[in-house]
Amino acid sequence: MLAQGRADLRALQGPGRRRRQAPKKDQYVKNLDKGFSLEYAYDLVSGNVREVAYQAGEADAFYHKYSYDAENRLRLAYSSEDGRLWQKEARYYYYAHGPLARVELGEELLGSDYRYSLQGWIIGVNGLVKNAVWTDPGADGHETGRHRWFSRDEYAYGLGYNELAYTPIGGSSLNDGAAWSNMSGDILSKDGVSGLFNGNIAYMQTALPQLAREGMGSGSYAAAYQYDQLHRIMASNTYEYNGGQWNKLLRDGLNSPANPKNYGSSYSYDANGNILSLSRYAGGNQIDDLSYHYTYDVDPAQLPEVSSQAIGQLYNNQLQYVTDGAGASTVGDLTSQPGHDGAVATSSQNYEYDEIGNLVRDSSExxxxxxxxxxxxxxxxxxxxxxxxxxxxxxxxxxxxxxxxxxxxxxxx
Structure with missing residues (x-):
């Protein structure tokens, strides 16, 4: 049984359907983000969304509809420009024990295959050996495979937890043995144990063949993560796969034109678990040196407040403002919040809270x-x-x- 729901409480279909008043001429040109509506139809029992209509009845109308299996898992997604002729956009397949196994886009256009460990942790999507289709679980684009009419995978990623988490059928590939041997210095936990058995991600690999085809590196990259004894991330370092091995792009603190720091980060925390600092590098420069400031009990003689991380006792865990000590800037760089350049606050806190801790003001936004x-x-x-x-x-x-x-x-x- 279908019940009707909507963003503005109007129905999708039926004789009683109300229509929007036609917009004035040029209204959408002047107010691109104002004159639109979204309408929903959903199943009353399961709560699943069955149809979504954008601008129903208008010239720019667009529709989606969805179907589910007996376990309320999304099975098919369709789109339409008029609500009558439908085109399949995606089909979803699942393993017998429940997790998503495969997503197929369009009419045999692109397939994505999902792999998991025995613990249910996702291991990766598609195969990681570039241009070697036999490592892809779905064998997309393989001339003798069941999915031979699909295009070859344009992306893949893999997650590593420990060396025992997953072994692909047919033996090791680029996503296990090679990574562990080259990254062992970065994927060790603080107590010296190789690999993580608590669900934390030790490393992530990505494969983007198009980057290699366009001469933008090898197309295969990885990030290795380090954690402290409380399983909080402490650092991440980046690798590129070249010459049959993983080469570290962040070179153990060295920084020179021939040996630049790239795409690395480090973190620190206070005894209460609040993040205190975040450092990030890109293009041979430190682009972020962020300090996070909280409310501390301070001696009035020490005011105006300076770097509050080193003064008094922590009053609560409410973040007050963030400063950036790095001078370099680039795309994705985070800067000091207005009025908080450097270590000394030149205005009141950026974030304000009510008596029970709800955020009630954010000046930077x-x-x-x-x-x-x-x-x-x-x-x-x-x-x-x-x-x-x-x-x-x-x-x-x-x-x-x-x-x-x-x-x-x-x-x-």
Whole structure:
């Protein structure tokens, strides 16, 4: 049985369906983010979304519909421009014990195969040996395979936990033995144990053949992660696969034009588990040297507050502001929040909280006020004057706390 639900409480189909009033001429040109609607149809028993309509009945309308198996797992996804003629976008397959096994996009266009360990941890997607289709579980593009009409995989990734977690059929490939031997210095835990048996990821590999075809490196990269005794990430280092081995791009703290630091990071924490610092490198430069500041009890004689990480006792775990001590900047670089350049705060804290710890203000994002309801849900978000976009966001919920609607309010002028 279908029940009708929507972002603005209108039905998808039926004789009683209401239509939106036609927009004024050029309305969408002037207000690209204002004049649109989303409508949903869902199954009343399972709660699964059955159809989604974007701009139903308008010239730019677009529709999706979904079907599920007996265990309420997504099986098929379709799209349509008119709600009558449908095109298959994706088909989903599952292992007998439940996890997702394969996703096929379009009409035999691209397939992605998922692998897991005995513990249920995901091991990877597709095969990792570049251009060697027999390592792909689905054998996509192999001339004698069942999926020979599919294109070869354009991406793959693999996750390593420990050397016992997974061994592919047919023996080792690029995603186990070679990685462990070349990265052993980085994937050791602090107590010297090789490999992780608690679910933490020791390393991740990615394979993007298109990068190699375009001359942008080998197309095969990996990141190895280190953790402390409390399983918190402490550092990550990056590798590139060249010449039959993994070569480290972050060279043990050395930094020179011939030996630059690249794509590495390190982290530190206080005794309460709050993150204190984050350092990141790219292109031979340190692009982030972030310090996280919290509320501390301090001696009034020590004010104005300087690097609060070293003063007094921790008052609570509420983050106040973030500073960046690195001068270099690049794409993806994080900078000090406004009014907090360097170690000395030149204005009040960036984040403000209410009496029970809810965030109520974020100056760096130009959020003037966040209003919460008695259920602990965000009810309204008010933005500072002059910020592009809506002035207020409003959220509506049902008695169970499920979100029913999100409204964007604008101030003209």
């Amino acid at each position: 130009q959020i003037e006020e966040i209003v919460w309801n008695v259920q602990g849900k965000v009810q309204e978000v008010h933005f500072e004057a002059g910020k592009p976009g809506p002035s207020v966001l409003q959220y509506e919920y049902d008695p169970m706390g499920n979100r029913l609607a999100k409204k964007k309010l604008y101030v003209d002028g």
